[in-house]
Amino acid sequence: MNALRLYGRYVGASLRVQAQYPAATLLLTTGHLAATAIEILGVFALFHRFGQVKGWSFGEVALFYGLINITFSIADMLTRGFDVFGTDFVRTGAFDRVLLRPRSATLQLIGYDIRLSRVGRILQGLVVVVLATNLVPIHWNPAAVAIAVWAVAGGVALFAGILVLQATISFWTIESLEAVNVLTYGGVQAAQYPLNIYADWFRRVLTFGVPLACVAYYPVLAILKRPDPLGAPDWILPLTPLAGFAFLALSFLAWRAGMARYASTGS
Amino acid sequence: MKAVLRPYVAAFRARFLLLLQYRVAALAGFATQCWWGAIKIMVYAAFYETAAAAAPISLPNVVTYTWLGQAFLALLPWVADPEVAMLIRTGGVGYDRLRPLDTYSYWYARTLGWIIARALPRAILMLIAAGIVLPLVGLEAWAWRPPAGPEAAVLFVAAFALMIMLAVAVLMLANVVVAASLNERGVNAVLMPLVIVFSGSLVPLDFFPDTMRPFLHAQPLAGLVDIPFRIYFANLRGVAALEGLALQAGWTLVLIVLGRFAMTRMMRRLEMQGG
Amino acid sequence: MPQVLVEALAKSYRVAERAPGVAGALSGLLRRRWREVRALVDLSFSLEAGELLAFVGPNGAGKSTTVKILSGILRPSSGRIEVGGLVPYEDRLRHVARVGVVFGQRSQLWWDLPVLDGFDLLADIYRVTPDRYRRRRDELVALLRLEPLLAQPVRQLSLGQRMRAEFAAALLHDPEILFLDEPTIGLDAPSKLAVRDFVKRLNREQNVTVLLTTHDMHDVEALAERVIVIGQGRLLADSSLDRLRSSVFAERRLWVDFAEEAPALDIQGVEVRTRTARSLELAFDPAKIPAPKLIAAITAEHAVDDIHVEEPAIEEVIARFYDLHDSGEA
The missing domain is CATH 3.40.50.300 (P-loop containing nucleotide triphosphate hydrolases)
Structure with missing residues (x-):
């Protein structure tokens, strides 16, 4: 049984569990839909009052918003095991059970609890993208679609990397760390506005530290066919999502150090 | 009186001390809230730069509002007490029923201990960072400012106490729903967005379209953020401030009554199921 | 080659300590003391x-x-x-x-x-x-x-x-x-x-x-x-x-119910532990006097209703083992 098929089995098992609690799953899906719908409500409230922000319209910001939310929801759906790693695995000792099985811990963790409810948020993101398309308007030619898919893929890698780092930290802290919400939920929050509204230092963090701008801002500029008001050359815009994959690779290096630490302390 | 309260005080204390141990979690929460605060303030600043005249609250006040919100974020009732869900799952609720205590008050005390312990270290750190360090390094434009005056300060203390009471009353309702539905995630998924929007945590309630104001100002969750914070910088003062306090107190009472009622029903059902 | 081989296994952990009470919890936020716990010292x-x-x-x-x-x-x-x-x-x-x-x-x-x-x-x-x-x-x-x-x-x-x-x-x-x-x-x-x-x-x-x-x-x-x-x-x-x-309990117990009043026994290497009107609990060392010999000696002289040898329960064996070990170490 190769890894991909086993992953398929895990998905099947997760879905069967969720099917046992249809009401809860529905509630959760609605909740996630509401959670993000409400965020865009906040953005809308600000635009309603102020009209525009530094030359960006609501429609354009909605595209940033929609894409980053789709990205995050996909990552969130795939990496629940890493997200709750501290509380559900390290603290309870359930990670021992993972280690007792002859499969990589990574595979077992991404196979843990694949949540259907995130689909609600993905759908909501798509609705916002459609809204943005009509407001701006955006012309979705094949190149634009390809850039969007590529940006989402890089973004999923980036968020997955962040969650792997979060899990790695819980080898030391036992609890799942809220601080990482800075980079996940906080990252979504930051990336749903265009980079040039932020202070200089913050732009640098988002480009070179945790490269959220590389999976959101720069590729979206390419889709909107707007030159970067901060002066990044046009040719580099579609390449930037690569940074997300690099981040994921580095995260897994840290994860391996965490695994070694767990083996020597047991928690 | 002291003897009567003792078990509840003990429940509060035990939970409070336990959580204070999570040093890293406290620092982590602090870091999170600094980051969020910074993003929010930068976004506000960008909008104010574009069209400051359109804003219902001045930029320095919105900045203070944001830091207050970040400092006391952990006091917001946005997730049901995880221990309650755990108790239900492990059958520990049965033990609670064995104790010669009023279960509602007992859980209330525990949940109170939980949220205060989570919030306290972060609030102190946030006050130091945003209220003292920022002005010291020359960023007073972005700092958390002191209350608007002695009157605002006194009123805020009352509003703050009510805000915590109200928050725990909301959480208790959530706890009961978790206990009855055995599903904390679903409850949290619904609770969180409601609290964030209607408390004024997302944006101050007056930023929403003017036509929604009467409703936004009267609903219970306004007492969690919008009312106390606006009292703090005297955006609500005099009679309006007192009205705000009355609204907080009134809703707290209503929610406690509702929570007790729901809990009694839920416990009866648990007893009938033998669980 | 044995299937499991363990040689000189040792394992220590560091655990955080904190003083009790509010002060302890608060100071624990700032600085932690660590204590070394040696879970395994030497196991083969x-x-x-x-x-x-x-x-x-x-x-x-x-x-x-x-x-x-x-x-x-x-x-x-x-x-x-x-x-x-x-x-x-x-x-x-x-x-x-x-x-x-x-x-x-x-x-x-x-x-x-x-x-x-x-x-x-x-x-x-x-x-x-x-x-x-x-x-x-x-x-x-x-x-x-x-x-x-x-x-x-x-x-x-x-x-x-x-x-x-x-x-x-x-x-x-x-x-x-x-x-x-x-x-x-x-x-x-x-x-x-x-x-x-x-x-x-x-x-x-x-x-x-x-x-x-x-x-x-x-x-x-x-x-x-x-x-x-x-x-x-x-x-x-x-x-x-x-x-x-047998390594921890040199002695065994023998319970005897007599058909008449319990006699005063005097056998080498045997001690009376408890006595009721018609029964005795005896302690003996099987190395000095084997059980069959002891039983034969008693039944030869007295009318006996019931007799049984008791092995010490394993809980007792282990508890005794730790006692001996602790006193040996001290």
């Missing part, structure tokens, strides 16, 4: 294929640490360990594919899934080929009488039922060694008997090596040919149960 033993070994010791003696190291979850601080020629923590994936583990306090099944779905998933995880899986599963289902439980979600099983399912789950991939950590904890008497019976059959009939930790001395009595006693991270004894017993 070996185990041949097909053996059944019980690990006995009080809480904190190092039993769980040993099981965790043996199963590849923990890395020791020092010492050498090999299981079936592999170093568990170096070669975890290959190692765990060949061992089965049952933790009495934890479940490895999926709480919300039916038992059978959990088995299927485990077969996928352990890469058991479909027909081997089917054969093995049916065999275990029959042995453990799981048939009526297969369609039920795990959360609905009683503890005894769940434990039977756990055993099957741990054995689906046909492990050579089974580690059992407190497998009978919390079970009712019939479930305990069923578990013991199953473990014994597994060991005898399928030649599975079993290493068991337990607090329940009846488990030891019923199962183990060999007992390892550990305390404070060290091996205190490694022998058969009988030898262990």
Whole structure:
């Protein structure tokens, strides 16, 4: 049984569990839909009052918003095991059970609890993208679609990397760390506005530290066919999502150090 | 009186001390809230730069509002007490029923201990960072400012106490729903967005379209953020401030009554199921 | 080459300490003190294929640490360990594919899934080929009488039922060694008997090596040919149960019910411990006077209703063993 098929089995098992609690799953899906719908409500409230922000319209910001939310929801759906790693695995000792099985811990963790409810948020993101398309308007030619898919893929890698780092930290802290919400939920929050509204230092963090701008801002500029008001050359815009994959690779290096630490302390 | 309260005080204390141990979690929460605060303030600043005249609250006040919100974020009732869900799952609720205590008050005390312990270290750190360090390094434009005056300060203390009471009353309702539905995630998924929007945590309630104001100002969750914070910088003062306090107190009472009622029903059902 | 080889195993942890009360909690936020805990100090033993070994010791003696190291979850601080020629923590994936583990306090099944779905998933995880899986599963289902439980979600099983399912789950991939950590904890008497019976059959009939930790001395009595006693991270004894017993209790007890009033006995090497109107409890050292000889001596002179020799219960043996050991150390 190769890894991909086993992953398929895990998905099947997760879905069967969720099917046992249809009401809860529905509630959760609605909740996630509401959670993000409400965020865009906040953005809308600000635009309603102020009209525009530094030359960006609501429609354009909605595209940033929609894409980053789709990205995050996909990552969130795939990496629940890493997200709750501290509380559900390290603290309870359930990670021992993972280690007792002859499969990589990574595979077992991404196979843990694949949540259907995130689909609600993905759908909501798509609705916002459609809204943005009509407001701006955006012309979705094949190149634009390809850039969007590529940006989402890089973004999923980036968020997955962040969650792997979060899990790695819980080898030391036992609890799942809220601080990482800075980079996940906080990252979504930051990336749903265009980079040039932020202070200089913050732009640098988002480009070179945790490269959220590389999976959101720069590729979206390419889709909107707007030159970067901060002066990044046009040719580099579609390449930037690569940074997300690099981040994921580095995260897994840290994860391996965490695994070694767990083996020597047991928690 | 002291003897009567003792078990509840003990429940509060035990939970409070336990959580204070999570040093890293406290620092982590602090870091999170600094980051969020910074993003929010930068976004506000960008909008104010574009069209400051359109804003219902001045930029320095919105900045203070944001830091207050970040400092006391952990006091917001946005997730049901995880221990309650755990108790239900492990059958520990049965033990609670064995104790010669009023279960509602007992859980209330525990949940109170939980949220205060989570919030306290972060609030102190946030006050130091945003209220003292920022002005010291020359960023007073972005700092958390002191209350608007002695009157605002006194009123805020009352509003703050009510805000915590109200928050725990909301959480208790959530706890009961978790206990009855055995599903904390679903409850949290619904609770969180409601609290964030209607408390004024997302944006101050007056930023929403003017036509929604009467409703936004009267609903219970306004007492969690919008009312106390606006009292703090005297955006609500005099009679309006007192009205705000009355609204907080009134809703707290209503929610406690509702929570007790729901809990009694839920416990009866648990007893009938033998669980 | 023994199947399990443990040499000079040691393991220490650092744990955070804090002073009690509010002040302690607050100061703990700023600075932590660490204390070194030596879970295992020096442990050596070996185990041949097909053996059944019980690990006995009080809480904190190092039993769980040993099981965790043996199963590849923990890395020791020092010492050498090999299981079936592999170093568990170096070669975890290959190692765990060949061992089965049952933790009495934890479940490895999926709480919300039916038992059978959990088995299927485990077969996928352990890469058991479909027909081997089917054969093995049916065999275990029959042995453990799981048939009526297969369609039920795990959360609905009683503890005894769940434990039977756990055993099957741990054995689906046909492990050579089974580690059992407190497998009978919390079970009712019939479930305990069923578990013991199953473990014994597994060991005898399928030649599975079993290493068991337990607090329940009846488990030891019923199962183990060999007992390892550990305390404070060290091996205190490694022998058969009988030898262990005679090593700590030189004396045996003899209960005699007389048909008449209990007499005043005076036999060399025998002491009267308690006396009622018509019965005596005697302590004797079998090395000085063997039981048959003593009984013969008594029945020759007195009319006796009933007579029996009592072996010290294993709880007593272990408790006494620790007493002796502590006083020896002090």
